Amino acid sequence: MKLGLDISGGDFAPRANVLGAILALEQLPDDVELVLIGREDEIRSILKEKEFVSDRISVVNAPDIITMEDHPTRAIPQKPNSSISVGFELLAQKKIDSFASTGNTGAMLVGSMYKVNAIPGVIRPCITSVLPIVNGQNSIILDVGSNADCKPDVLYQFASLGSIYAKSVMNIDNPRVGLLNIGEEEGKGNLLTQTAYKLMKGSEDFNFVGNIEGRDLFTGKADVVVCDGFTGNIVLKQAEGMYSITKELGIKDNYLDRFNYENYGGTPILGVNSDVIIGHGISNDIAVKNMMCLAHDVASSELTKKIKEAFK
Amino acid sequence: MKLGLDISGGDFAPRANVLGAILALEQLPDDVELVLIGREDEIRSILKEKEFVSDRISVVNAPDIITMEDHPTRAIPQKPNSSISVGFELLAQKKIDSFASTGNTGAMLVGSMYKVNAIPGVIRPCITSVLPIVNGQNSIILDVGSNADCKPDVLYQFASLGSIYAKSVMNIDNPRVGLLNIGEEEGKGNLLTQTAYKLMKGSEDFNFVGNIEGRDLFTGKADVVVCDGFTGNIVLKQAEGMYSITKELGIKDNYLDRFNYENYGGTPILGVNSDVIIGHGISNDIAVKNMMCLAHDVASSELTKKIKEAFK
Numbered sequence: 001m002k003l004g005l006d007i008s009g010g011d012f013a014p015r016a017n018v019l020g021a022i023l024a025l026e027q028l029p030d031d032v033e034l035v036l037i038g039r040e041d042e043i044r045s046i047l048k049e050k051e052f053v054s055d056r057i058s059v060v061n062a063p064d065i066i067t068m069e070d071h072p073t074r075a076i077p078q079k080p081n082s083s084i085s086v087g088f089e090l091l092a093q094k095k096i097d098s099f100a101s102t103g104n105t106g107a108m109l110v111g112s113m114y115k116v117n118a119i120p121g122v123i124r125p126c127i128t129s130v131l132p133i134v135n136g137q138n139s140i141i142l143d144v145g146s147n148a149d150c151k152p153d154v155l156y157q158f159a160s161l162g163s164i165y166a167k168s169v170m171n172i173d174n175p176r177v178g179l180l181n182i183g184e185e186e187g188k189g190n191l192l193t194q195t196a197y198k199l200m201k202g203s204e205d206f207n208f209v210g211n212i213e214g215r216d217l218f219t220g221k222a223d224v225v226v227c228d229g230f231t232g233n234i235v236l237k238q239a240e241g242m243y244s245i246t247k248e249l250g251i252k253d254n255y256l257d258r259f260n261y262e263n264y265g266g267t268p269i270l271g272v273n274s275d276v277i278i279g280h281g282i283s284n285d286i287a288v289k290n291m292m293c294l295a296h297d298v299a300s301s302e303l304t305k306k307i308k309e310a311f312k
Numbered sequence: 313m314k315l316g317l318d319i320s321g322g323d324f325a326p327r328a329n330v331l332g333a334i335l336a337l338e339q340l341p342d343d344v345e346l347v348l349i350g351r352e353d354e355i356r357s358i359l360k361e362k363e364f365v366s367d368r369i370s371v372v373n374a375p376d377i378i379t380m381e382d383h384p385t386r387a388i389p390q391k392p393n394s395s396i397s398v399g400f401e402l403l404a405q406k407k408i409d410s411f412a413s414t415g416n417t418g419a420m421l422v423g424s425m426y427k428v429n430a431i432p433g434v435i436r437p438c439i440t441s442v443l444p445i446v447n448g449q450n451s452i453i454l455d456v457g458s459n460a461d462c463k464p465d466v467l468y469q470f471a472s473l474g475s476i477y478a479k480s481v482m483n484i485d486n487p488r489v490g491l492l493n494i495g496e497e498e499g500k501g502n503l504l505t506q507t508a509y510k511l512m513k514g515s516e517d518f519n520f521v522g523n524i525e526g527r528d529l530f531t532g533k534a535d536v537v538v539c540d541g542f543t544g545n546i547v548l549k550q551a552e553g554m555y556s557i558t559k560e561l562g563i564k565d566n567y568l569d570r571f572n573y574e575n576y577g578g579t580p581i582l583g584v585n586s587d588v589i590i591g592h593g594i595s596n597d598i599a600v601k602n603m604m605c606l607a608h609d610v611a612s613s614e615l616t617k618k619i620k621e622a623f624k
Contacts (some may be wrong), residue, residue: 046623078500133559148502182457182545190460190542213548218557221587231546237526238550245446245530245567255564 001031003295004096006082007038007102007184008065010283014038015144017044017102020288027289028197028296037062037094038083062086068281072106076114084108089117091274098275100266100285100295104293108169111145112272119304124154125271126161126229129236130190132259133220134257140166141180141217142212142270147215152195153195158205161270162224164310168301169268169294170223178222179233180213185211192228200226205310268298273297313343314606316408317607320377320395321415322595324349330358332600335469338369339601340608347408349374350395360600364393374398380593384418388426396420399419400427403586410587412578412607414595420588421458421581431616433623436466437583438541439590441548444570452478452581453492454531455541456548460539464507466558467491468515473582474536479611481580482535490524490534491542497523504540511537517622530594577602580610583619587611592610 007017034184035057036043040061047057062080066075076085087099088111091298101108109125116126126143133139142162147154159177164176180237181189186197190213198206199214212222217235225237264269265278275298279291319329333346348355352373359369376394378387388397399411400423413420424430430437438455445451453556454474459466471489478487490507493501498509500523512520521576524534529547536609539547554573560581577599591603610616 018501134560148494180546182460182542182549186428190540193542204598213553214551215556217550217555219451228502230494230505231543234526234543235546235550237494237555238529238547239526240553241527241530242554244527246565249565249567251563251565251568253558253561255557255561257565 001013001296001299002033002035003094003292004035004087004090005037005292005298006083006087006097006099006103007061008062009101010279010281012284013102014042015046016283016285017288018043019050019285021057021287022050022052023289024079024292025054027293032056032060034292035060037087037088037090039063039067047239056079056251060086060090066104066107068104070104070107071191072104075104075107076111084111089198090187091276098277098295098299100277100279100291102281102288102291103240104277105278106279108276109269111277112269113137115278116272116274118271119308119311120269122271122307123157124150125269126158128162128165129267129268131139131225132255134218135220137220140170141225141227141232141235143227143232145229145233146269147229149230150192150213152192152199152258154224155192155196155226155228156199159200159203159208159224159226160205160310161307162226164306165268165270165303168303168306169297172223174207175223176209177206177224178209178275178295180225180227181211181213183211184213201252256257257275262287265292265294268294268303273304275304313608313611314345314347314408315604315611316347316349316399316402317500317604318409318411318413318415319348319355320374320589321413322593324596325414326354327358328597329593329600330355331362331457331597332595333369334362334364334606335597335601336604337366339605343367344608345370345575346604347372347377347402349402351375358387363469368465372398372402375598378416378419380413382416382419383421384416387416387419388423396423403428410589410607410611412591412603413591414591414600414603417590417593420590424581424584424588428584428588429581431585431620434473434583435469435617436462438579439581440469440474440477441544441579442576443529444538444567445528446530446567447532450482451532451535451537452482453537453539453544453547454537457541457545459541461542464503464504464511467504467538467540468511469509471512471520471536471538471620472517472622474538476618477580477615478535480611480615480618484535486519487535488520488521489518489536489538492537492539495523496525528590533610539550574599575602577591577604577606580606580615583607585616587616
């Protein structure tokens with residue numbers, strides 16, 4: 001299995017990315033190879049400094065960089081020699097089995113849509129985030145930002161995508177799917193969630209358990225929490241912000257530590273034709289390592305194949 | 313000044329409400345009288361048990377109760393002798409200067425709209441919640457649930473209403489108004505926030521400081537955070553849920569303690585013709601006391617008059 005990694009993306013590139021790759025190789029099975037995509041001289045210099053030699057690492061030169069300031073839709077055609085453009089090219093040619101980046105999220109989403117395409121039947125691919133549950137388990141929430149405006153049928157598909165992800169990658173049996181809403185009873189909510197509830201109720205595609213209120217995001221009432229990308233992004237950033245504040249205040253707690261993004265490494269883009277993984281822009285080496293472990297879990301689980309079958 | 317209090321509303325009624333009234337009277341200026349609205353025999357029995365005698369308390373008998381299960385729009389006409397119906401009647405007749413309840417929020421909102429009416433020019437009255445800021449100050453967020461679906465001009469009005477509230481009741485000079493959004497730059501967001509941003513930008517009605525992301529809800533980048541009621545309710549409940557978890561985990565911290573709802577007592581319904589205050593359904597005596605102090609602050613600040621002038 002060959003996992004591609006963008007070495008030029010993220011705030012601490014290229015160093016954190018190369019170091020993360022080295023850490024990942026120590027943890028991943030022997031048959032996993034990493035393909036580092038970025039400025040070859042820089043990559044080789046860091047590998048040399050670390051005296052790291054392995055036939056499980058190869059380097060593909062991509063001298064250009066898509067920065068956080070580049071326009072997501074224009075960046076890939078404008079910068080064909082950037083690490084993100086080269087990564088998608090390798091993925092499209094099946095020279096790598098997955099492509100992971102901590103770079104410009106917008107460009108990664110656009111690349112996924114135009115270079116590898118949405119799976120037929122999927123209206124809108126989406127991204128997820130982990131919700132650390134107080135009982136020690138993890139739930140996921142989706143979408144967390146790639147689709148700010150959603151229609152009810154799109155939320156229905158998020159429920160399917162999230163359910164398949166929870167089953168395949170998180171090994172949760174018959175995942176409970178909740179709809180993030182303002183009130184527990186049917187009929188509560190805005191026009192979007194009221195209609196989505198009707199679609200989801202009695203679905204045979206997933207195990208719908210009803211509405212989930214904001215206060216139950218971390219109590220484990222659902223394994224998969226579905227919402228539009230606007231709401232999900234606010235939820236995610238609010239949780240991140242609260243975690244930062246507890247760190248600033250010097251509050252130490254094992255549960256709160258689970259809100260540290262670096263534990264999770266990122267999210268696959270659910271609903272596209274190949275495995276694409278997005279990491280946080282502020283990723284350090286640990287986060288990059290975990291992103292590559294997630295890339296491996298996603299590839300091993302045959303998630304994309306399972307989604308394709310479900311949406312046939 | 314006569315402040316009306318629903319004694320039958322909330323999970324711990326009538327006891328917590330009567331005890332909260334007694335606590336409030338100890339704290340409020342001498343010229344403030346409380347009008348307790350509920351089952352007279354029960355109220356008098358609790359006052360007697362506490363050996364509380366004061367000419368600053370009067371009782372209005374309202375034998376019926378609107379419960380949390382009653383339908384918000386039908387409850388008031390169906391139960392004219394309920395404490396909420398009687399309270400609105402007294403308010404409409406100007407026999408009390410404000411009416412506060414920890415009962416059925418939906419019925420309180422409906423009563424506000426049909427018994428005291430929206431201020432002319434206000435499209436949708438709304439409710440607020442306090443955001444405890446890590447620097448010790450408080451911001452507010454609105455709407456937090458009375459309007460699940462909003463149009464951009466409604467968000468614009470929330471900004472005006474919140475700004476007047478922050479100025480008048482919270483004594484914040486030239487309050488900074490932020491739009492809750494997913495991204496800091498203009499152009500980010502869903503269709504609603506993209507359009508609302510354009511309306512708010514350069515407004516002379518309030519001091520617009522741009523988009524606020526979820527991670528900055530508690531960092532004090534804005535004094536007034538504006539959003540639709542769906543998003544605001546999720547934010548509020550998520551914060552409440554996280555606070556509950558920290559309590560369960562035994563985490564002690566002065567900042568986190570400021571998320572305890574009982575510190576704030578409730579919210580006025582902004583944009584209606586008289587002062588109506590809504591408290592949390594789980595209010596204990598301290599929360600009821602603080603709700604009555606808020607009712608006093610709102611009445612003293614002439615908030616409603618100021619809103620009327622602004623919307624002329």
